[in-house]
Amino acid sequence: MTDEPGPAERALYLAAVRGGGRLRPEDLAPADRPALAALVARGLLTPTATGWTAAGPRALGDRIGVELRTRALRLLRHAERLPATLGPLARAYDEARHPVGAPSVGPSAGCPGAGVVVDTAEVRGRISELISECREEVLAAQPGLRPLEGLRMALSQDLSLLRRGCALRTVYQSVTLADPAVRSQVALRTEQGAQVRILAEPYERVLVFDRVVAVIPAAEDRSRAVFLTDPTTVAYLVAQFERDWARATPADSRLDPPPVTTVRIGRLLARGLTQRAVATRLGVSERTVAAHISRLRDRYGARTLFHLGWQLRGEHRD
Structure with a gap:
């Protein structure tokens, strides 16, 4: 049996409703028997002495x-x-690919992702793999505008990184946080321990994972990237990042927290309550709850209410 009533079940149930909420044996055709049995099994029709009564769906x-x-x-x-x-x-x-004690050969030694990557999807895939395998920290210098959809797509992985105890430090420019939706995305990370600073002066884009692998762009449109593992080169890029980090200012004041009511609704959603149940619990209208949920969905980039509750469950476990 599927989760939802099929067309035949729906038609028979509606016939019962139109008949005053009752269905008599003489109202049924032989072909209605499978639908009748399914409706009874679902609890949508309740047997009585004279037939069946429709139950609320x-x-x-x-x-x-x-x-x-x-x-x-x-x-x-x-x-x-x-x-x-x-x-x-x-x-x-x-x-097996990199045995302990084996000599280093070429730029890929010690890192399967080293070298130049020319495919955008592969660049994203390898960066995602590095984030998943990171154990200590990620350093990120991100000048210019940040694509909102990219931030939303990376949210789950970034939060997972932070929850397993890794550090995440990012340098942005002021223009990055001019967009409220981007600010909300960044705030979701800082609420979990990420550190963000703003640097007004120009700087170069770089990602560094565990101070072992660095990623720099090889094209202005970010379609190509270079994955570096040479210790001297990575150390130089880390030093450049630390210099920029020391000159940057904390971005805490620019990251507006959500309203208290929105936070409370988020906590209840994280516990699995429905929109109607949240409205009843807080004593507000469902329209009010829907407005707050809409803001939360925009903040988290969630397409469905369940997806939103899943995104929130890591923050609100009380």
Whole structure:
């Protein structure tokens, strides 16, 4: 049986509703029997001495919603555990490619991603892999505008990085935080421990992972990048970053926190409450809750209410 009633079930249920909420045996055709059995199994029709009575569908919707959310949470937790499960295999793979004590050969020694990468998708993929494998810190100098959609897509991975104890330090320019939506995205990271500073003077774009791998652009449009592992080169880029970081100013005052009511609604959503339940708990209208949820969805880049609740669950575990 599927999660939702099919066309035949819907038609039979609506016929019962139009008949005053009752369905008699003589109202049924032989072809209606499978739909009748399914409606009874779902609890949408209740058997009586003279036939069947229609039950309210909201309880069914709530029950199915809970079951679907529970199923989705189980899958998402499995997805979060998967990197740790595959960790031993990944380490064995890395050790096989780069045996301990083997001589370094060329720029790729010690890092499968070293060298020039010319495909935009591959650049993003390798940076994502470096973030997933990072164990201590990420340093990022990001001049100019930051694509909002890119920040939203990277949010989950950045928060995971911070929650496992890694440091994330980023230098931006003032123009970056001029967009409120970008400020909100940056604030989501600083709320979890990321540090952000603003530097007015020009500087070069660079990413450094665990002070072992550095990434610099090889094209103005960021379609190509160079992955560097030479210790002297990486140390030089780290020194440049630290110099810029020391001259930059903290961005805390520019990152506006969400309103208190919005935070409270976020906490309740993180606990799995529906929009209606949140409105009842706080004693406000569903329209008010919907407005706050809309702001939260924009802030987190969440497409659905469930996705929003999942994004919020790491921040509000109380």
